[in-house]
Amino acid sequence: MNEAPGFLFYILAFLLLLGPLVFLHELGHYLAGRWFGIKAEVFSIGFGREIGGFTDKRGTRGEVGWLPLGGYVKFAGDMNPAGQPSPEWLSLPAAERAQTFQAKPLWQRAIVVAAGPLTNFIVAILILAAFFVAYGRPDTPAIVAAVQDGSPAASAGILPGDRILTVGGRSVENFNDVAKYVVMRPGEDIDLQIDRAGQISEVTATAGVRTMRDRFGNEERVGLLGVQSGPQVARPVSLLEAPWAGIQQTGAILRMQIDGLGQIITGRRSVEELGGPLRIAKVSGERFAMGATEFVFLIALISINLGFINLLPVPVLDGGHLLFYAVEAVRRKPVEPQVIEWAFRGGVMAILALMLLVTFNDLGAFGVWRNLAGLIG
Template sequence: MTGSPGLLTTIFAFLLVLGPLVLIHELGHYLVGRLFGVKADAFSIGFGKELAGWTDRRGTRWKLSVLPLGGYVQFAGDMNPSSAPSASDARLSPQERAQTFHAKPLWQRALIVLAGPMTNLLLCVAIFAGFYGTYGRVVADAEISGFEAGSPAQAAGLRIGDRIVAIDGERMDGAIDVAGRVAYFPGKTLPFAVERQGREVVVPVTLATREMSDQFGNKARIGDLGVRMTPPLVGGFYGDSPAEAAGLRIGDRILSVNGRPVAGFEDIPALVQPQAGHAVSVAVRRDGQVLTIPVRVTEGTVPDAQGKPQKVGQIGVRAGRLERVAPLRAVALGFDQSFKVMGDMVTGIGQIFTGDRSVRELGGPVKIAQYSGQQFTLGWEAFVSFAALISINLAFINLLPIPGLDGGHLAFYAAELVRRRPLGVRSQEWAIRTGVALVLALMVFVTVNDLASLPIFGG
């Protein structure tokens, strides 16, 4: 198992994730407020006592505060929880009053509030789009190439050669979508639509439950279909691939290695890994012909079941095909991936409310810090991907209609639109106090939850 990063690395990585995300969120509010002529009195990263800051020529106090778990923009006139006018506003000049938040039309106030979570969402889209545009998209067909021992899919009646096209009515775009969807429903029975011999067949499958552990020892309970879905097609090559140098091509179907048949891509590592430094005979089907190609196996390093590095043989072939993505398509895929992540969050929270998942799976700031440090040690790509997930988490949480959050203010504005007048100041203040109390109670709960999961407390 890979050792966890040190405390200083964890704190640094946590601040490196949360600081920019909070900054971007608050900049969304600030910039749209400026667009509509609202003066900002303060812009803070963190809460509580000011550690450092300066005042710009517009009179905005930019500051870094002691508790780095969020931030805020205080607009002119926004001096109480409900953002309602105060008695002191009567002393303002007409020009000053026009720059206050509550003096703006309803639609402008709504856009200012909405801008924060939308900026976090757009950042997530930009990160995913950047990855798609830079590296392309791996396309792997969801064709069943084999079954694991005790496979629930095989027991339910799925067959080798079936191609999974939908799960519970949601269309699947390949093996990656299938794996991601199945993971969220351990022990559940879901209808699987498969393409079989040119027609679509629907088969209900009760998924198995499997506990997965990563290289840092983090455990998760996931659904397991018990299938191998990757046909042994060469979809691409890694680095200085010995297979590519030997003459294998993208699209080749690997039939055997050293005479031992290959049914799915998952069979290849077991046949190649013990052969480091030796040549293996790889039979492939290409354009209707069977070719036998000798490939020299090189030595590489992969983690074992406990996360420890081990030396193994590799031929440098990639499952699925790597599809280049045009810029506009990359943006579309970025939106698609972001909304899928948000949908998975809704599914997970719903399962906690229905009792299908334990509340112990909820994470808070301690767990975010822990994962930040771990992802930081894995390299910038893993770290930036993790930041994208946290960004969309911030967007989602802030859009919840809980008083005190952005979504709560938007709910007040929706009520104002319907009633044609704002809710009473006292009603809003009590609702916001209740919402803040709920949020603080949840923060305390998830923090205790996080601490209880740490090894020092027996987790």
């Protein structure tokens, strides 16, 4: 049965999800800039025409744009994508020029740029740490309690009592590590190292494929081995342990996201799985309907995703700026303005093409193309 929330519910949940994350991302840039004495001219949540705002005593204009799909901080002196001195910048009085972004050392500019994605990761770490304190950390031993007849695990010779040491070459701490790896790889060969009564051996299992359908009608292909664990165990986590546990879990989720992107690039997963703002709105509405815990966990996932995407070495993203700063550090001189200008044009075109693709996918997720085909047919 499809229990999809209404359209307005999607919009509300999307704004509650993305608005705070964009604000915190830009706040990271802003606070790092203030730390180094850079004046911020604009702090914007959303793009396009301003629908509301105010100017603080420092002269920073805080505004809300009509298109709530991002945001930005505009620092004084940040007048062109190349970040090179311009006639306008050179004409500023010395005192004002000293407070501009361009006037700061390379390492300070790099920290300011990196502060946004870093803030996204910190938000996720804090949320996940709080979950560990509240619910404990999964710690079920990676010992096979039962093997389903005719399953990939049975075909590979895995037996009850086997302890799984590694999966896909990655060390395993608990049964949850095995499940997370396998579920991402439907139909793929998976190498496992097992300990059977002290004897270490290597086996390869071809993960089965199962299509899971949730209460909202969403379908997902997942991998399975056909093994069961013993009773689920959750280890209590203290306040002192929680930050490190949050960091570890953030790293594990980030690795899963990188794995997923790699599978799409190599063709092992369909490009249709790439989603954009519309699909985020859909998922956020569904998670919101499932309760506060599910929704807050989604906030952590999206925050990690935003941090990761912004660090990709694509011009116009934070990672693109950091790439040029790295080249500048090696060459000991800035990259030529014309090179950066063309790179940024290419980056804009790539982002626009990606947005068209994910929007096409998102409309498909909402059933638009299927309904159109039905009308035409």
